[in-house]
Amino acid sequence: xxxxxxxxxxxxxxxxxxxxxxxKVAGRTIKSRNEGKSVVVVVSAMGDTTDxxxxxxxxxxxxxxxxxxxxxxxxxxxxxxxLLAIAIQEKGxxxxxxxxxxAGILTDQFYSNAKIINIKVDRILxxxxxxxxxxxxxxxxxxxxxxxxxxxxxGSDTTAVxxxxxxxAEYCEIYTDVNGVxxxxxxxxxxxxxxxxxxxxxxxxxxxxxxxxxxxxxxxxAKKHNVILHIRSSFNDIEGTWVMDxxxxxxxxxxPMVTGVTYDIGEVKVSVFGLEDKPGIAADLFGRLAxxxxxxxxxxxxxxxxxxxxxSFTIKSEDMVLAKNxxxxxxxxxxxxDTNIVKVSIVGAGMQSHPGVAAKMFGILAERGINIEMISTxxxxxxxxxxxxxxxxxxxxxxxxxxxxx
Amino acid sequence: xxxxxxxxxxxxxxxxxxxxxxxKVAGRTIKSRNEGKSVVVVVSAMGDTTDxxxxxxxxxxxxxxxxxxxxxxxxxxxxxxxLLAIAIQEKGxxxxxxxxxxAGILTDQFYSNAKIINIKVDRILxxxxxxxxxxxxxxxxxxxxxxxxxxxxxGSDTTAVxxxxxxxAEYCEIYTDVNGVxxxxxxxxxxxxxxxxxxxxxxxxxxxxxxxxxxxxxxxxAKKHNVILHIRSSFNDIEGTWVMDxxxxxxxxxxPMVTGVTYDIGEVKVSVFGLEDKPGIAADLFGRLAxxxxxxxxxxxxxxxxxxxxxSFTIKSEDMVLAKNxxxxxxxxxxxxDTNIVKVSIVGAGMQSHPGVAAKMFGILAERGINIEMISTxxxxxxxxxxxxxxxxxxxxxxxxxxxxx
Numbered sequence: 001x002x003x004x005x006x007x008x009x010x011x012x013x014x015x016x017x018x019x020x021x022x023x024k025v026a027g028r029t030i031k032s033r034n035e036g037k038s039v040v041v042v043v044s045a046m047g048d049t050t051d052x053x054x055x056x057x058x059x060x061x062x063x064x065x066x067x068x069x070x071x072x073x074x075x076x077x078x079x080x081x082x083l084l085a086i087a088i089q090e091k092g093x094x095x096x097x098x099x100x101x102x103a104g105i106l107t108d109q110f111y112s113n114a115k116i117i118n119i120k121v122d123r124i125l126x127x128x129x130x131x132x133x134x135x136x137x138x139x140x141x142x143x144x145x146x147x148x149x150x151x152x153x154x155g156s157d158t159t160a161v162x163x164x165x166x167x168x169a170e171y172c173e174i175y176t177d178v179n180g181v182x183x184x185x186x187x188x189x190x191x192x193x194x195x196x197x198x199x200x201x202x203x204x205x206x207x208x209x210x211x212x213x214x215x216x217x218x219x220x221x222a223k224k225h226n227v228i229l230h231i232r233s234s235f236n237d238i239e240g241t242w243v244m245d246x247x248x249x250x251x252x253x254x255x256p257m258v259t260g261v262t263y264d265i266g267e268v269k270v271s272v273f274g275l276e277d278k279p280g281i282a283a284d285l286f287g288r289l290a291x292x293x294x295x296x297x298x299x300x301x302x303x304x305x306x307x308x309x310x311x312s313f314t315i316k317s318e319d320m321v322l323a324k325n326x327x328x329x330x331x332x333x334x335x336x337x338d339t340n341i342v343k344v345s346i347v348g349a350g351m352q353s354h355p356g357v358a359a360k361m362f363g364i365l366a367e368r369g370i371n372i373e374m375i376s377t378x379x380x381x382x383x384x385x386x387x388x389x390x391x392x393x394x395x396x397x398x399x400x401x402x403x404x405x406x
Numbered sequence: 407x408x409x410x411x412x413x414x415x416x417x418x419x420x421x422x423x424x425x426x427x428x429x430k431v432a433g434r435t436i437k438s439r440n441e442g443k444s445v446v447v448v449v450s451a452m453g454d455t456t457d458x459x460x461x462x463x464x465x466x467x468x469x470x471x472x473x474x475x476x477x478x479x480x481x482x483x484x485x486x487x488x489l490l491a492i493a494i495q496e497k498g499x500x501x502x503x504x505x506x507x508x509a510g511i512l513t514d515q516f517y518s519n520a521k522i523i524n525i526k527v528d529r530i531l532x533x534x535x536x537x538x539x540x541x542x543x544x545x546x547x548x549x550x551x552x553x554x555x556x557x558x559x560x561g562s563d564t565t566a567v568x569x570x571x572x573x574x575a576e577y578c579e580i581y582t583d584v585n586g587v588x589x590x591x592x593x594x595x596x597x598x599x600x601x602x603x604x605x606x607x608x609x610x611x612x613x614x615x616x617x618x619x620x621x622x623x624x625x626x627x628a629k630k631h632n633v634i635l636h637i638r639s640s641f642n643d644i645e646g647t648w649v650m651d652x653x654x655x656x657x658x659x660x661x662p663m664v665t666g667v668t669y670d671i672g673e674v675k676v677s678v679f680g681l682e683d684k685p686g687i688a689a690d691l692f693g694r695l696a697x698x699x700x701x702x703x704x705x706x707x708x709x710x711x712x713x714x715x716x717x718s719f720t721i722k723s724e725d726m727v728l729a730k731n732x733x734x735x736x737x738x739x740x741x742x743x744d745t746n747i748v749k750v751s752i753v754g755a756g757m758q759s760h761p762g763v764a765a766k767m768f769g770i771l772a773e774r775g776i777n778i779e780m781i782s783t784x785x786x787x788x789x790x791x792x793x794x795x796x797x798x799x800x801x802x803x804x805x806x807x808x809x810x811x812x
Contacts, residue, residue: 019465056489059425061496068495071488071503075481082477083462089474090467097477102552146508 005170006128007032010042010138010160015175015234016080017047019087025234026087028175029133033093038128040167042138042160043084045076066111070140070150074100077137077156085135096127097135100149101142105159109143113152116141119166136163154215161218165225171242172227175234176213180241181206183404184261189396191405195259197242202259203229205347205381219243257357258348258402261395267297267314269338269373269385272327277309285311288326294319298343298376298385312374314343314385341373342391345383346398358382364401370394411576412534413438416448416544416566421581421640422486423453425493431640432493434581435539439499444534446573448544448566449490451482472517476546476556480506483543483562491541502533503541506555507548511565515549519558522547525572542569560621567624571631577648578633581640582619586647587612589810590667595802597811601665603648608665609635611753611787625649663763664754664808667801673703673720675744675779675791678733683715691717694732700725704749704782704791718780720749720791747779748797751789752804764788770807776800 009029016022025043033039053073057064064072081097088095104120127134138156143149151158157174164172178186179194181203186192198206200223207216213231222229222243232240275281282301289296299313315323320337327335351357358375361382365372370393374385386394399405415435422428431449439445459479463470470478487503494501510526533540544562549555557564563580570578584592585600587609592598604612606629613622619637628635628649638646681687688707695702705719721729726743733741757763764781767788771778776799780791792800805811 019462023466053485056425056485057492060429060489060493064492065495068488068491068503071505072485072492075484078481078484079459079462079478082474083466085474086463086470086478087466089471097474099477099554148505 004036004038006038006040006167008040008042008160008164008167008169008172009175010156010173011044011175011234012156012177013044013047013049014177016043016045016084019083022046022080022083023087025084025175026091028234029084029088030091030093032173033133037170040124040128040134040136040163040169041081041084042136042156042163043077043080044138044156045073046080046083049076049079067147070111070114070148074137074140074148074150077139081135081137085133088133088135094130094132095135096132097137098123098127099137099142100140100159101146103134103136103163105136105141105162107141107143107149107151109149111147111149114141114143114149116151116158116162119162121163121166124163124167154217157215157218158221161221161225161227161229164227165221169227171230172222173230173232173240174214174218175232177233177235178213179233179236179238180231181213181243181260183259184395184399185263188263188392189261189399191399193404193406195241196239197244198259199245199349199380200243201380202347202349203243205345205378206260206262256348257350257354258346258404259350260347261398261402261404262345262347263391263395264343264345265388265391266317267341267343267385268317268320269312269314269341270323270327271310271312271336271338272333273308273310273336274333275309275311275330281309282311285327285330288330289315289323292319292322292326294323294326298374298383300374314341314374340388341385342388343383343385344391344394344398345381346402347381349380351382352379360401361398364397365394368393368397410442410444412444412446412573414446414448414566414570414573414575414578415581416562416579417450417581417640418562418583419450419453419456420583422449422451422490425489428452428486428489429493431490431581432497434640435490435494436497436499438579439539443576446530446534446540446542446569446575447487447490448542448562448569449483449486450544450562451479452486452489455482455485473553476517476520476554480543480546480554480556483545487541487543491539494539494541500536500538501541502538503543504529504533505543505548506546506565507552509540509542509569511542511547511568513547513549513555513557515555517553517555520547520549520555522557522564522568525568527569527572530569530573560623563621563624564627567627567631567633567635570633571627575633577636578628579636579638579646580620580624581638583639583641584619585639585642585644586637587619587649587666589665590801590805591669594669594798595667595805597805599810599812601647603650604665605651605755606649607786608753608755609649611751611784612666612668663756663760664752664810665756666753667804667808667810668751668753669797669801670749670751671794671797672723673747673749673791674723674726675718675720675747676729676733677716677718677742677744678739679714679716679742680739681715681717681736687715688717691733691736694736695721695729698725698728698732700729700732704780704789706780720747720780746794747791748794749789749791750797750800750804751787752808753787755786757788758785766807767804770803771800774799774803 085095085097107114138159182192229243297314491501491503512524513520544565588598635649703720
C-alpha cells in the first residue's frame with residue numbers, strides 16, 4: 001500500500017449540531033476516505049454547547065479564571081469528536097478521536113487565547129497508518145504543563161489549517177452552511193455568484209470585510225504556510241471555493257480585475273476637532289487609542305481654519321464609548337461620533353495591474369449620487385465610507401458595474 | 407509554614423447536581439481548608455450528565471467502542487471539577503482542577519473498566535504547596551498511550567481512596583445523601599441508629615449486602631491500603647461513620663457482637679434437579695456458570711432419592727435467564743427459579759469471639775415462624791434466605807433482638 005495523500009476536513013458547530021447531523025458528517029468523511037485519501041477531521045462543539053458551558057460558569061461569577069474556563073469549554077469539542085468517531089465506526093470504518101493535547105497540539109500559556117507553538121504529528125500519523133479516520137477536537141491544545149488551553153478567536157478553523165500544514169496535507173476543506181465564497185452578499189444582491197477560486201490576499205480582504213465563512217486568523221495561517229483551502233457546504237456535494245496562491249492549480253486564466261464587493265456595517269466614523277496642527281499630534285492621538293487596544297481603520301486628515309487640524313477615522317462600533325472617553329481626555333479637543341456610516345469595498349488581486357479601478361468605482365457611486373465620505377486603499381482593495389442608507393444600492397451598482405453577475 | 411495534613415473529600419453526582427449545590431460544596435471544601443488541612447477534592451459528574459452522554463452515543467449505536475465512550479463520558483467530571491474550582495476561586499481561595507490524567511492517575515488498558523496501576527502525585531503536591539485546593543475529576547485516568555480511561559464500577563469512590571492512599575492522607579471523606587452507615591435500613595426500621603465506626607470487613611459485608619453509601623471496590627482498596635474513611639452527609643455538619651481498622655482511634659471500647667442487619671432483595675434462588683450424585687458434577691455445573699460470568703452466592707446441596715443430587719443456590723436477579731439457559735443445556739437436568747426470596751444478614755466483627763450468635767439468629771426468626779430456606783456464614787456475617795413477604799418483620803426482630811436500637 002502506497003502512502004496516501006492526507007486531507008483535513010473541518011466541520012463547525014452547526015454541522016455537528018445534533019446526532020443526525022453527526023451521522024451525515026460521518027458519511028461525508030467516509031466518502032473522502034473512499035476516494036483514497038487519509039482523512040483527518042477537525043470538529044467544533046455541538047451547536048450551542050460552548051454557550052451553555054459558559055452560562056454555567058457565569059452562574060457562579062462574571063470573571064471566571066481563564067485556565068478553568070479552558071478546562072470547562074474544551075469538553076464541548078471532546079464530546080462531538082468522540083460521537084463522530086462512534087458514528088464512523090458504526091458505519092464499519094476504523095476511527096479514533098483525539099483531544100487537542102493527544103493530537104500533539106502544543107500551545108503557549110495564554111489560556112483562552114493561546115497560540116499554537118508546535119504540532120507533534122506522530123500520534124496522528126500512527127493512527128492514519130492503521131487506516132483509521134482521525135478526529136481531532138478543534139479549538140484546543142495543551143501547554144507545557146499538560147494543561148488544556150483554547151485557541152480563542154477562529155479556533156477550530158485555525159486547528160484545521162495548522163494540522164493541514166503540519167501534516168503536509170494536500171488541502172484543507174472548511175465545511176460551512178453556504179456553498180462557498182460569493183462575489184457579494186447573496187442576501188443583498190440577486191446576481192451574486194459563487195467564486196471558483198481566490199488568492200489568500202483576496203480571501204483576507206473579503207474575510208476582514210465581513211464574509212464570515214472562515215476566520216481571518218486561519219486564512220493568515222494558510223497563506224503563511226501555503227495551505228490550500230476548499231470552502232464548501234456541509235449540506236451538499238457542490239464544489240465550493242478554492243483559496244490558494246498556486247497559479248498552476250488556479251482554474252482562472254488570469255486574475256479578474258475585481259473579484260468581489262463587500263460591506264461592513266460594524267464601524268463608526270470618529271471626527272476629532274481642535275487638534276493643534278503641529279508634528280506629533282496625530283502620533284499622540286493614535287498612540288492613546290492603541291494603548292486602549294482600539295483598532296483604527298480608515299484615516300483622513302484635513303487642515304482647517306486657525307491652524308487647527310481635523311482628523312476623521314473609523315473604528316469598530318463596540319469601541320465607541322472607550323474611544324470617546326480616551327479622546328475627551330486630550331486638552332481642548334473634542335470628538336464627534338457618526339454611527340450612520342458603512343464601509344463598501346471592492347476586492348481583486350487583478351487590481352494591481354489595472355490602473356483606473358478606483359476612478360471607475362468613484363464614478364459608479366457618483367452616477368447614483370452616492371456621496372463618498374472617506375476613502376482607503378490597499379494593493380487589492382478599495383474602500384469607501386458612505387451613508388448607511390445607501391449601502392444596498394451601492395453594493396448592487398458596484399457588483400453589476402464591475403461585471404460580477406452570474 | 408509546616409507541612410499540613412492532607413485530606414481527600416469525595417462528592418457524588420447528587421452533591422454537585424446544580425450550580426447552587428456546587429457553591430455549597432465549595433463552602434464545605436473551604437471549611438476543611440480553614441481547619442488547617444491541605445485539601446484534595448474528588449468529584450463525580452453533575453447529576454444525570456453521564457446518562458445524558460451515554461444517551462447521545464446510544465442514538466448512534468447500541469454497541470459504541472469503549473475507548474470512545476471513555477473519551478465521551480469523562481467530560482462529565484471535567485465539567486464539574488472546573489466549575490467547582492471556579493466556585494472556590496469566587497469565594498477568594500486558590501484552586502485548580504485536574505483531569506484524572508493530569509492528576510497522575512495511570513491505569514491499565516481496559517477502557518470503561520480500567521484499574522489504577524500507579525498514581526504520580528507530583529502535580530497534586532506541587533499545587534497543594536502553592537496553597538491551592540486541588541479538584542480532581544473522579545472515575546477517570548489515562549493509560550500509557552495518554553488515552554482517557556474510566557474506572558468502571560464505583561469509579562469516583564475508588565479515585566478518592568486511591569488518591570488518599572498515594573498522598574498518605576490523614577483520612578478520606580465520602581460525602582453522600584445520608585448521615586452515615588446505619589445499623590439497618592432506616593426506611594424499614596424506626597430504631598435504626600447511625601454507627602460511629604466500623605471495621606473494613608464490616609463495611610464490606612454491609613456494602614455487599616446492599617448499604618449503597620460507598621462502592622465495595624473502594625472499601626476493598628481502603629482496607630488493603632489502610633485508608634481511614636469518613637462517610638458523612640453533604641447536607642449537614644453532623645459527624646458521620648468512620649471506617650478503619652485502627653483500634654486506637656476506634657471510639658468503641660470493644661467490638662459489638664452484631665453491628666448491623668442488612669437485606670438483599672436482588673437475588674433469586676435456583677434449584678437444580680436430576681444431577682447424578684458423583685464426584686465432579688458440582689464442579690461442572692458451577693464451572694459452566696462461571697464461564698458465563700454468573701456469580702453464585704449461597705449454595706446448599708442435598709442428596710435426594712435414586713442417587714440423584716439436588717443443588718440450590720442464589721444468583722443476582724439479572725442473571726436469571728442466562729443461568730436458566732446455561733443449566734438447561736446439561737443432559738437430563740432441570741432448573742427451577744424462585745424469585746420470591748430475600749437474603750437477610752447480620753454483620754459484626756465481634757461475632758468471631760462470641761459463639762452462639764448463629765443459634766440466636768435462628769431462634770429469633772423461628773419464634774416468629776419465619777422459615778429459613780438456606781444459610782451461609784462468613785467469619786463476620788450470617789445470612790439466611792427467607793420468603794420475600796417476611797423481610798420487613800425479619801429485619802425488625804433481628805435488629806431489636808440483637809439490641810441495636812438507638
